[in-house]
Every structure is written in structure tokens, then in C-alpha cells.
Amino acid sequence: MSPAWAGDSPTISIMVGGISKFIYLPVKLADQLGYFKDEKLQVELLSQPSGVDAENELLSGSVQAVAGAYDHTIDLQSKGKEVCSIATFLQVPGEVEVVSKGSPMKSMADAKGKTLGVTGLGSSTDFLTRYMALKSGIAMQQYSTLPVGADNSFIAAVQQRRIDAGMTTEPTVSRLLAKGDASVMVDMRTVEGTQKALGGIYPFTGLYVDAGWLASHKQQAAGLAHAIARTMAYIHSHSADEIADQMPKDYYGGDKALYVQALKSTLSMYTPDGKMPAGGPENVLHVLAAINPAIKGKHIDLSRTYTNAYVAAAPAH
Incomplete structure (x- = not known):
């Protein structure tokens, strides 16, 4: 058992793979709205620049949960580590492949010899x-x-032309486009764009925990999932302006109007209720198996990588 679970610290630390990104907005919004407190939870949100760093914090026992990409649960199972997603934020990646101004790239077929940012x-x-x-x-x-x-x-x-193209999310995309520093090459902010790029729906970010922690902390897991389910309902029943008003002002990047505009164009990427969309895990596995020899041909039990049980049991508010 990880030392982080010993003695059951009253604080649940959640590591976020870039806290100001729209793809993780639900976890910050839940905190801002006081929904974790309503569930009698003391939650601390921490931030790392990348989801893979957040995953490492969970595996080391430094945090109890991660707001990160669902695909890590599959990747980790192939390495013999069990983590489980208890709430899903996005039904599509919300990621955009942008091309730097002046780069000759028109599509991913032009990537030969190029430098791609991740x-x-x-x-x-x-x-x-x-x-x-x-x-x-x-x-x-x-x-x-x-x-x-x-x-x-x-x-x-x-801007420094260190990359020819790169993958990022909102609000960074809108900031680049507004300044004319980049253009959109592949858009996975919508269901249509995602199906075109990845061959189907692709559930992306959510809240995942270690399976061992989940087995012994079901009440806390339920509270976390309930707060997220309630937040998803809030997102789909409020305007982009109202949502932006709840977020910290330093998230606006100095331009609230641009932040609201970017949010408005991406509201459809959020799940309505925090549940894992049907068929999503299978497509994520298909994509990962195509690029990862450790996953290809290996039996992955998708039913152990996520659960809808906790969000489904969320009380109506």
C-alpha cells in the first residue's frame, strides 16, 4: 500500500496535467463552485505541465487522483499497473494540431523531416x-x-519556430490564431473533426485514481464523481460567459473576451453527465494499439480502466 494512503489524510490531492487548459476545466470549475465541499471533501488541486508527469505523481503515491487523459489507464494496464477513471470530462480530445506561420506543412503527410511539438x-x-x-x-x-x-x-x-507544427488545446489555440502565429491543421475540438482524425469518438480527459485506493476509499471516490457530474450539468446549463465568470481571472491570459469566445466554440466537447461514452474505450484502445507495440496483441480488460458507477449514482441537485 502506498504511504500516501496510510492514515487516510483528510485532504485529497488531485494532480492536473495543466490546470488552466479547457480540457481540465471541469475539475477547477467544480472547486470554484464549491461542489467538492458540498460532498464534505477537502480537495487540493496541483498542476503539472503534462499529463504524463501527473500520472507519475499518482504512481508514486504523492497524490490520490489525477485529472488526466483516459488513454493513460490503458497504457498503464499494459505495464501491469491498475488505475481506473471514475468520471469523464471530454468525449473528444479537444486537441488541435496547429502549424507554425511560415511552415510548409499542409497535413500530417508532410511531417517527414519536421519537428512536431507535444x-x-x-x-x-x-x-x-x-x-x-x-x-x-x-x-x-x-x-x-x-x-x-x-x-x-x-x-x-x-513563435521562435522551434516546431513546425504542434498539438495543444484551448485557450492556447485561440491565442495563437488571434495573433496570426499559427493556423489549424487538424481540429479535434468537435465530434466530426475527431471522427475524421481518429476514426471514431475518443473520450479524452477525466478523473482517474489508483485501483487500490479506489477499493478502500469508495465514499471519497463517490464524492469526487458526484461533484464532477454536477459540474458537467452546470456546464451544459450555463453560458460560456457565466462559466468564465467562475474561473480565476489569471486563466484569461489577459483577454477575457478571447477566453469566452474559445470556450463558446468548445462547449460541445464536454460530456453531459461525466459518463464514459459508449464505444469510446474501444476506439482509444484501437488508436493506442496502432502505435504502441506493448499494447498491440496484449489482452487489455477495458472494464477495469473506467467505471460509470459513481457518476451514475450522483444525486440530482
């Missing part, structure tokens, strides 16, 4: 980049991958 090596942006390149006939050895983080560090990499 948040971190082994991160979900890395997985998706490799899959889209492979689908376009470009092998991993034919391009370079550079970890450039998110937000300002990603923008700097684009």
Missing part, C-alpha cells in the same frame, strides 16, 4: 501525434518530437 514525451499529445502521422504514412523515425509544454511555453516554441 506537451511531453509519453503524453497523450505524443500518442495522438504518432497515430495521426502513422495514419498518413509517416513513421516515427521520420520526424522529430519536441516536448514544449503548454500555454506560454507552447506559444514561445511556435
